[in-house]
Amino acid sequence: MKAAVYYENGGPEVLKYEEIPDPTCHPKGVIIRVEAIAIEGGDTLNRWRGPLMTNPHVVGYQAAGEIIEVGEQVTNVKVGQKVATVNNWGSHAALRSVPARNCWPIPEGFDVRKAAAIPVTFGTAHDCLFEFGRMKKGETVLVQAGASGVGVAAIQLAKRAGAGLILATASSDERLEKLKRLGLDHGINYTRDDVVKEVKRLTDNKGVDVVVDSVGGSTLQGSINALAYRGRVSMVGAAGREPMVVDVGSMMGGNRSLSGVFLGAEIGTDRVHDNIQQLIEDAARGELEVVIDREFPLSEAAAAHAYIESRQAVGRVVMVP
Structure with missing residues (x-):
């Protein structure tokens, strides 16, 4: 072959x-x-x-x-x-x-x-938001690397679940504009703007409840700093190809949490297997793009x-x- x-x-x-x-x-x-x-x-x-x-x-x-x-x-x-x-x-x-x-x-x-x-991309986004991020209707969400496969999936899944505000980062205004039809409320161009400052500005200085971070590296500390009180970060990748160095002490004052997410560790379980099948069927019906x-x-x-x-x-x- x-x-x-x-x-x-x-x-x-x-x-x-x-x-x-x-x-x-x-x-x-x-x-x-x-x-x-x-x-x-x-x-x-x-x-x-x-x-x-x-x-x-x-x-x-x-x-x-x-x-x-x-x-x-x-x-x-x-x-x-x-x-x-x-x-x-x-x-x-x-x-x-x-x-x-x-x-x-x-x-x-x-x-x-x-x-x-669908399996890895949407399955990972779903776990980041709900299984580990524990997102609830009305909460605010930040998706790092919103134009990535996981990012595109996370924006849609958060929107479908009733997120109150969905923010995402990307490397250009053009890429961010393409995400709006999928449910993005506000895009942040990380090549131009300070992500944490923009998140705080867009949330009246409260921060976000859930972050999906597939970038890691120095971006991960920004994800933590962008959290609201009791906010949660789901760290799911190292697309930035930088060492994972964070100040865990920065999570204490706001009772924040950080979870590592790896779909492969549970892909053989009934929970994940059935969830992926459901996501495929949802997409086939046109409920997800x-x-x-x-x-x-x-x-x-x-x-x-x-x-x-x-x-x-x-x-x-x-x-x-």
Whole structure:
């Protein structure tokens, strides 16, 4: 099969489009013929510095397509079914081997490209807001990196849950403007404005109740400083590629809290599995929008990764084998 592979960590240029052996099917797994690959921020981080679990390594969490083989112990899905899938690696390829538990049936007629982008992206945003952020109707929310896949999902989910005010950051006014139709109330251009000062100004100096922070690094301290009394930060990534250094003492006076969120730790649970399936079905009914910024052929994986890292995209970047 064809795949985007690399032999060493580095920038997008390490990705090569090559022929590699087809994957084998585990007794509890399936093989899918990949029709769409949704590139996650974690995919670019793994390419940059993550362990190479195979040689050559095929990176990637999310892909969707048609099941062409099922293991002898599999009963929940069948050959010919279209599914969205998640695994620790292996999405950047024409074929993919995944545990059957990591498959979610795609409703008939729903765009496979959009389905590919839902499990990690929307599942993570949902956990950040509700499971760990404990967001309630009427509360204020700040989404760091609002134009990212998780950011776009978080804005919509917060709006649907009745957030009183939704703020988000992005690197340009143009990107922020595109988020308003999804439920954004006020955008903050972090390249020009002081995020904490803007949050305080927009909330009458109260701060926000919940922050979804996929950036980390120095941004994380700003997220804490932007909190209201008893505010909560859900820290879910290191897109900023900086060390995580925060003053935990800054949380004490306002009884604030900081939670690390990693969907993968609970993706095998009934709670998360069922929630992801519900999110896919909600999107298929048009209740949530999966924003696809650009589509690349898998053969141009290096260009696709470079485009993501240029911070121009709004939503997800998708590749097609």
